[in-house]
Amino acid sequence: MLFLFGESVRSKCTDVGSHDCGVCRGRQPFTEQIESLWFCLFAIPLIRIEDRARYWRCENCLSAFDRNNLEEPAHVPLVKRVIAYLLLGYRQDQHESIASEICLKITGFEYSGREYKEAIAFLDRGDVEMADIVRTSAPAMNAIGKQAVLEAAFLTTYLCCDMQYEDRLRINLIGNSLDVGLEFVEYAIQQTRKQNYYGVRRLMHSESVGSE
Ligand SMILES: [Zn+2]
Structure with a gap:
């Protein structure tokens, strides 16, 4: 049979x-x-x-x-962690005001200095797997929230470096942990570009190169 x-x-x-x-x-x-x-x-x-x-x-x-927190959409805490994680990774974590600007422009929610410092201290412990954090948070999010997380990841990366293969790969991996396809990641990136990178100033030296 x-x-x-x-x-x-x-x-x-x-x-x-x-x-x-x-x-x-x-x-x-x-x-x-x-x-x-x-x-x-x-x-x-x-x-x-x-x-x-x-x-x-x-x-x-x-x-x-998340049904236990109707104060802010489920993606907002994750957007905050992703911004802190990437700034820390690119050794740009002293730019607290940029973290707060990215968060406010993408989510409409404030990212206080205290919250940011706590996020950096948490991530700096060394035993934190960002992929696990993203994967655990993903089920409480819809496409709007996942797009915001990817836009924040792309924008933070864009502000910190001239994007190379491994920088872009990191964003794809966040998309993978969010359980979305590469087309969705590409869509979120295009949306960030369409918004003119939300008018946030780049942190890196070579602004005159302006390759993006
Ligand atoms: Zn509402």
Whole structure:
């Protein structure tokens, strides 16, 4: 007998009532969005393997939140960590004001000096795997949030260096941990360029070269 095994992704959307949205600054209707991967036999879903996405969404602004924190969308803490991680990696972590500017322009949320210092101290411990942090945060995010993380990663990298293969690869790897394809990474990069890099000043020496 021939068995046909497979996997399929199923989505579920449940109304969870009205709550205060940290983006809209007022009460808005929210839904819970769940995307799960199922093991199928003859196209019949039998066993739920994992939740690929689980978050609350404001139906007014479509931001995705961790259900325990409706103050700021789920991608905002990750954007902050990615900015700190890259500035630290390029030894530009003294530029606290640039970190705050990137965060504000991409997410609309403030990045306080205290938060930034805490992020740097956390990342500087040496035993932190950024890929794990991104992978753990990804299921609470939707495409809007993932795009913001990738834009922040690209913009920070662009400000710090003349982009080479390994710099671009690092952004692709963040995309991989976010569970998005290379086309999505490329789209986020194009959006950052279209925004004229949000008008943020480059940190590196060779501004006159201006290759990007
Ligand atoms: Zn909202």
